[in-house]
Amino acid sequence: MDQPLSVPPGRDLRLADFDPDFTAGLDRDTAEAETRRHCDALDELAYRLFAEAKRAVVVVLQGIDTSGKDGTIRMLASGISPQCLAVKSFKAPSALELSHDFLWRVHAAIPPHGTIGVFNRSHYEDVVVVRVRKLVPKDVWQDRYAQINAFEKLLHDGGLTFVKCFLHISKKEQRQRLEDRLKDPKKQWKLGPDDLADRERWDDFQKAYDDALTECNTPHAPWHVVPADKKWYRNLVVARIVRQTLERLDPKFPKFDSSLLTKLD
Amino acid sequence: MDQPLSVPPGRDLRLADFDPDFTAGLDRDTAEAETRRHCDALDELAYRLFAEAKRAVVVVLQGIDTSGKDGTIRMLASGISPQCLAVKSFKAPSALELSHDFLWRVHAAIPPHGTIGVFNRSHYEDVVVVRVRKLVPKDVWQDRYAQINAFEKLLHDGGLTFVKCFLHISKKEQRQRLEDRLKDPKKQWKLGPDDLADRERWDDFQKAYDDALTECNTPHAPWHVVPADKKWYRNLVVARIVRQTLERLDPKFPKFDSSLLTKLD
Numbered sequence: 001m002d003q004p005l006s007v008p009p010g011r012d013l014r015l016a017d018f019d020p021d022f023t024a025g026l027d028r029d030t031a032e033a034e035t036r037r038h039c040d041a042l043d044e045l046a047y048r049l050f051a052e053a054k055r056a057v058v059v060v061l062q063g064i065d066t067s068g069k070d071g072t073i074r075m076l077a078s079g080i081s082p083q084c085l086a087v088k089s090f091k092a093p094s095a096l097e098l099s100h101d102f103l104w105r106v107h108a109a110i111p112p113h114g115t116i117g118v119f120n121r122s123h124y125e126d127v128v129v130v131r132v133r134k135l136v137p138k139d140v141w142q143d144r145y146a147q148i149n150a151f152e153k154l155l156h157d158g159g160l161t162f163v164k165c166f167l168h169i170s171k172k173e174q175r176q177r178l179e180d181r182l183k184d185p186k187k188q189w190k191l192g193p194d195d196l197a198d199r200e201r202w203d204d205f206q207k208a209y210d211d212a213l214t215e216c217n218t219p220h221a222p223w224h225v226v227p228a229d230k231k232w233y234r235n236l237v238v239a240r241i242v243r244q245t246l247e248r249l250d251p252k253f254p255k256f257d258s259s260l261l262t263k264l265d
Numbered sequence: 266m267d268q269p270l271s272v273p274p275g276r277d278l279r280l281a282d283f284d285p286d287f288t289a290g291l292d293r294d295t296a297e298a299e300t301r302r303h304c305d306a307l308d309e310l311a312y313r314l315f316a317e318a319k320r321a322v323v324v325v326l327q328g329i330d331t332s333g334k335d336g337t338i339r340m341l342a343s344g345i346s347p348q349c350l351a352v353k354s355f356k357a358p359s360a361l362e363l364s365h366d367f368l369w370r371v372h373a374a375i376p377p378h379g380t381i382g383v384f385n386r387s388h389y390e391d392v393v394v395v396r397v398r399k400l401v402p403k404d405v406w407q408d409r410y411a412q413i414n415a416f417e418k419l420l421h422d423g424g425l426t427f428v429k430c431f432l433h434i435s436k437k438e439q440r441q442r443l444e445d446r447l448k449d450p451k452k453q454w455k456l457g458p459d460d461l462a463d464r465e466r467w468d469d470f471q472k473a474y475d476d477a478l479t480e481c482n483t484p485h486a487p488w489h490v491v492p493a494d495k496k497w498y499r500n501l502v503v504a505r506i507v508r509q510t511l512e513r514l515d516p517k518f519p520k521f522d523s524s525l526l527t528k529l530d
Contacts, residue, residue, distance in 0.1 A: 082342040256453040
């Protein structure tokens with residue numbers, strides 16, 4: 001039995017309906033072996049997309065702190081050659097970025113044809129964290145849902161395929177991961193008071209994500225809710241979705257002028 | 266015994282003095298095991314550079330077609346986390362890029378503090394291919410040596426460390442690799458008439474590289490000539506140089522506010 005990873009566009013998407021600890025009855029070893037097979041397939045598929053150079057893919061990774069965005073990127077990078085991959089992290093916007101509309105910096109980071117982009121956070125921060133921390137008025141962030149949908153449609157019509165993944169962890173699992181980070185000399189430097197403050201607004205974040213995932217769950221760019229309490233299951237789900245997406249695109253190598261073979265000295 | 270990988274700044278650097286098939290007497294298995302150890306160390310060192318976020322590194326990869334730039338990048342990416350790495354490929358310049366000075370697009374691609382950039386080709390194309398194909402007058406490309414040295418000094422003074430690697434293969438090895446590519450359905454699409462035409466100007470390219478590597482072999486950004494006929498020895502040499510560079514920089518984790526530990530709900 002398989003938990004639904006997505007809901008039909010137009011229907012309410014509620015994170016509370018999804019089990020963050022779901023693993024489809026798999027054990028870790030089985031899942032990791034299957035993930036490895038997906039990554040091997042991704043290597044070849046991504047290279048064909050690169051060779052064809054007519055279409056692009058963006059994997060959007062959203063999720064609260066510690067949900068596993070970096071780990072997911074590392075898994076994808078283990079399968080896909082660096083020349084075919086473009087990782088982009090969206091941090092708090094700079095003064096220059098804030099002097100433009102919120103999609104300006106995102107548009108600039110869209111990967112060229114032939115490339116798989118991976119967004120570590122994205123324009124969805126502009127309807128979630130911005131809303132929870134009250135950085136812009138309500139009418140501004142509310143208008144953004146339609147703006148995002150139109151933007152993603154433009155890109156979709158231009159040959160870009162979105163793979164939007166929400167990495168879904170429980171509040172309990174986040175506590176464990178924050179504690180691990182706070183005790184690890186190699187990880188604790190990443191944490192500041194803001195991270196703990198965001199945890200106090202857990203319910204506000206879940207509500208903001210419910211709305212964003214519902215409003216921007218479109219036929220041309222649907223959302224996937226990825227159970228992420230188990231890192232190995234999260235990796236398996238994302239690897240499988242990206243692989244299935246590329247198999248559907250089925251990119252082809254360009255034609256080759258075989259007369260070149262006779263011209264090598 | 267070890268072939269010298271570099272020559273003192275100010276002295277003539279001649280590629281003919283370096284054996285592209287040099288392997289220091291190592292066999293493939295030993296070299297690959299050592300490369301793997303370097304990559305494991307790179308993972309931790311790169312993460313410390315990322316955490317410290319005060320300095321950056323750029324690995325410049327130059328070499329003729331088939332010299333192994335993509336393969337070297339893949340090796341580095343196997344060791345270094347994507348969040349710490351920024352790969353940039355410099356292709357033939359666009360109309361916009363050509364409407365600026367030749368270093369404009371390079372400056373824009375310099376990695377931010379905390380990041381290891383890898384340049385697949387670089388501004389050295391502007392004193393090599395541009396010269397061989399006579400794309401600009403001689404006085405223009407000749408002036409570029411000093412311009413490059415001043416540019417690299419600026420970046421060096423700003424906390425950037427250059428690791429400039431010339432991947433050195435023989436004309437015979439290139440023939441083998443071109444033939445392999447021409448016969449491989451997954452690789453042949455990459456080749457066009459230009460690639461074979463460049464091979465006919467082999468000696469011109471070697472001379473242009475001799476001059477560029479001599480003129481831009483500075484104390485703040487020296488060149489390394491990497492024997493690259495054997496891919497496994499090339500990987501070992503580059504992994505070792507990058508590791509040694511990072512060990513010399515010895516980046517530190519930032520201080521941590523341990524009072525946060527008591528504030529987790």
